Amino acid sequence: MYSHFQYVNNMKTILYFTGIISLFFLFSCSDKTNENALNKDASLPDAMLDKVSGLQVINSSINKKKHTTSLLYGNQKTVERLKSNELNLQKGEKLIWITWHQKSDPNWIGAIIPGKLLSLEILESVGEKDAFNYQKFEGNKMELQKDTLGNAHRIKQLLNQKKANVPQL
Amino acid sequence: MKKPKIYKRKVIVIPVIILLLIFAGIQFIRPVITNPPVTGNLKVPHEVQTILRNSCYDCHSNETNLAWYDKIVPVSWLVAQHIKEGRSGLNFSEWDKLSAADQKAKLWESVNQVSQGAMPLQSYTLAHPQAKLSQKDLKVLENYIWGLRVNNKPQDTAKIKALNNQTEELKKVEKSVKIPKTPNGIAYIADYKNWGVVSTTQRLDNGTMRIIYGNDIAIKAIKDKKINPWPDGAILAKAAYEEVEDEDGNISQGAFKQVEFMAKDHIKYKKTNGWGFSRFKTTELIPYGKRADFVIECMNCHKPMEKNDYVFTLPIRQ
Numbered sequence: 001m002y003s004h005f006q007y008v009n010n011m012k013t014i015l016y017f018t019g020i021i022s023l024f025f026l027f028s029c030s031d032k033t034n035e036n037a038l039n040k041d042a043s044l045p046d047a048m049l050d051k052v053s054g055l056q057v058i059n060s061s062i063n064k065k066k067h068t069t070s071l072l073y074g075n076q077k078t079v080e081r082l083k084s085n086e087l088n089l090q091k092g093e094k095l096i097w098i099t100w101h102q103k104s105d106p107n108w109i110g111a112i113i114p115g116k117l118l119s120l121e122i123l124e125s126v127g128e129k130d131a132f133n134y135q136k137f138e139g140n141k142m143e144l145q146k147d148t149l150g151n152a153h154r155i156k157q158l159l160n161q162k163k164a165n166v167p168q169l
Numbered sequence: 170m171k172k173p174k175i176y177k178r179k180v181i182v183i184p185v186i187i188l189l190l191i192f193a194g195i196q197f198i199r200p201v202i203t204n205p206p207v208t209g210n211l212k213v214p215h216e217v218q219t220i221l222r223n224s225c226y227d228c229h230s231n232e233t234n235l236a237w238y239d240k241i242v243p244v245s246w247l248v249a250q251h252i253k254e255g256r257s258g259l260n261f262s263e264w265d266k267l268s269a270a271d272q273k274a275k276l277w278e279s280v281n282q283v284s285q286g287a288m289p290l291q292s293y294t295l296a297h298p299q300a301k302l303s304q305k306d307l308k309v310l311e312n313y314i315w316g317l318r319v320n321n322k323p324q325d326t327a328k329i330k331a332l333n334n335q336t337e338e339l340k341k342v343e344k345s346v347k348i349p350k351t352p353n354g355i356a357y358i359a360d361y362k363n364w365g366v367v368s369t370t371q372r373l374d375n376g377t378m379r380i381i382y383g384n385d386i387a388i389k390a391i392k393d394k395k396i397n398p399w400p401d402g403a404i405l406a407k408a409a410y411e412e413v414e415d416e417d418g419n420i421s422q423g424a425f426k427q428v429e430f431m432a433k434d435h436i437k438y439k440k441t442n443g444w445g446f447s448r449f450k451t452t453e454l455i456p457y458g459k460r461a462d463f464v465i466e467c468m469n470c471h472k473p474m475e476k477n478d479y480v481f482t483l484p485i486r487q
Contacts, residue, residue: 037397037477039368043486049392052487053365060369060380060410064321064418071366071380098487102371107474107481109281109311110318110373114485164380164410164422165335166362167452168342 041140042100042114048142051120052096058082059164062102069114070099072161077125082163089125089132095158097121116140123158195242200249205231209265211276217313221261224289224300225279228255231262236297244296251293258469270375273317277374278470280310287473319376321414328413331424339452349454353461355447357454358430360384361406367391367484371412371420378422381482382406391484398443398478403433405482425452431480441468442479 044051055073062069074082077093103115120137134155136145207230211221227233228251239248259275260266267275282288284307294301302310350356364382371378383391387403390396407430411423427450435443446467448457457463471479 037480037483038391038394039483039485042368049486056363057366057380057382059422060378061422062371062378062412062420064414064420066418069369069371071369105370105481105483107285107477107483108370108372109284109314110277112371112373113368113483162421165332165339165425165452166408167359167425167428167449167454168339169348169357169359169454 039113041103041116044098044117044120045140045142048120048137051122052098055094055096057164058095059161061161067102068099068118069102069112070097072097072158079163082161087159089123089130089159091125091128093123093125095121095123097123097158117142119145121154121158123155192242199240199242200245202233202235202245202249202252204233205262207231207262209263211261211264211272213276213313216309220302220306220309224283224302224306225259226261227297227300228252228289228293229259229261231256231260238296247292251290258465274375277314277317280314282473283307283310285473314374318373321376321412321420323414323416323418325413328411328423331411332413335424335452349449349456351447351449351456351463352458353445353447353464355430355432355445357428357447357449357456358404358406361404361408361428361430364388364406366487367405368482370482376412377409377426378412378420379407379409382408383484391486394486396478396480396484398435399433399480401434401436405431405480407482427451427457428454433478442471442475444471444479 052073055075056079058072058074058078060069060071073096075092075094077090078095081090081093098120099118100114101116101118102112105111105113117140118138120142122133122135124133125131126133132155134151136151136154137143138145210230211218213221222230222232227235233252235248239245259279264272279288283302289300289302348356348359361382361384364384365388367381367383367387369378369380382405384402384404384406386400387405390400390403406428408428409426411426412420413423414420427448429448430446432438432445432447433443434445438445441464446464449455450457468479471481474481477483
């Protein structure tokens with residue numbers, strides 16, 4: 001009863017549906033993370049992630065001539081120091097300053113966003129009194145900078161930063 | 170043997186006649202598309218005006234020019250709807266009804282929509298291919314708005330004064346307890362200042378700089394690279410500031426201008442593409458929008474970012 005003709009027909013149907021179903025899976029399993037929606041240039045390498053977690057944003061700044069933009073973070077101690085207009089690093093403070101090259105925003109004409117990572121600086125008070133630790137990581141790979149020339153100038157700049165206004169509420 | 174043939178023909182002919190009659194009948198339920206008076210036309214250079222007239226004016230002005238096929242039902246129903254929505258979002262013939270700042274913002278947004286390929290609508294250009302913009306047309310529009318960008322004045326005393334006044338005010342004012350709410354029922358979230366940062370932007374079109382924050386759910390989604398779509402519960406906050414520039418080109422944050430929120434909930438905010446929009450202006454946090462439907466404005470602007478779950482910001486993993 002089961003003729004060759006029927007067999008071929010059944011095979012055709014099976015193949016057809018297998019095709020459709022596998023196509024369905026092919027599309028539904030495509031990468032949903034869509035990394036295009038992330039700013040990869042500006043992102044920190046995995047090893048440097050979470051450095052700023054727990055810190056608060058102090059301010060954002062731009063250098064129009066160098067085409068760079070920076071974000072300054074600090075801990076609660078830093079926030080308290082800035083309220084009192086004190087310019088010396090206080091015990092228990094931690095500041096992180098990240099700087100990027102600027103690039104055009106592909107989604108908005110006339111908007112400029114962080115581009116390639118330039119540097120990440122950490123200024124931290126250690127132990128008692130005035131002791132502190134300053135580190136600067138540079139480039140997209142975030143390599144620790146050994147040249148200490150110019151550090152004092154940067155530290156002074158860091159401590160001179162003001163906190164941006166935010167609503168009281 | 171002849172009978173079935175006639176029968177077959179009837180099977181085809183009768184429904185066709187019925188359809189034709191229905192088609193002819195519905196022509197009488199034609200929507201009225203009128204051209205209300207032009208109260209104040211957009212004033213731009215002739216070259217720019219020509220492009221806008223050719224590509225935008227059919228839906229975004231009171232000088233709609235219908236093709237004969239636009240008037241046939243059911244196409245005309247769709248056309249009428251497009252024109253109604255188009256004029257309510259942007260009407261170059263009633264340009265005088267907008268403030269100078271809003272005029273510039275609207276025009277900038279419009280050119281950005283064209284450059285993102287969101288406008289003119291594909292369904293419109295399919296039927297009206299002459300409305301398509303060439304790369305040259307787009308360049309003309311972009312160059313024009315580029316000329317409208319803000320150039321900071323170094324040591325701008327007005328901006329410095331505004332910042333200092335605001336700083337002093339913030340020291341004085343007693344913390345208010347009443348949480349402001351937008352007309353669509355979204356309350357201000359005071360904690361945004363303690364959230365992680367998603368990105369920053371400098372906007373040359375209006376001379377502002379912004380910090381975009383994300384709540385824990387949003388920051389985790391960025392770290393996990395799962396932001397398309399963003400998970401329910403994710404909230405983004407964008408705080409805008411004036412820019413204060415010194416003689417050396419250093420730009421710092423001036424006075425706080427406003428904070429805007431996008432809260433993701435694909436069920437609760439289904440009607441607004443899964444996002445609850447809100448905006449609070451000045452440090453007094455005055456809710457933006459007169460009626461709940463102010464969100465149409467938000468949605469229209471975010472429409473070109475459909476591929477990025479309606480978010481403009483490209484998050485930075487940090």
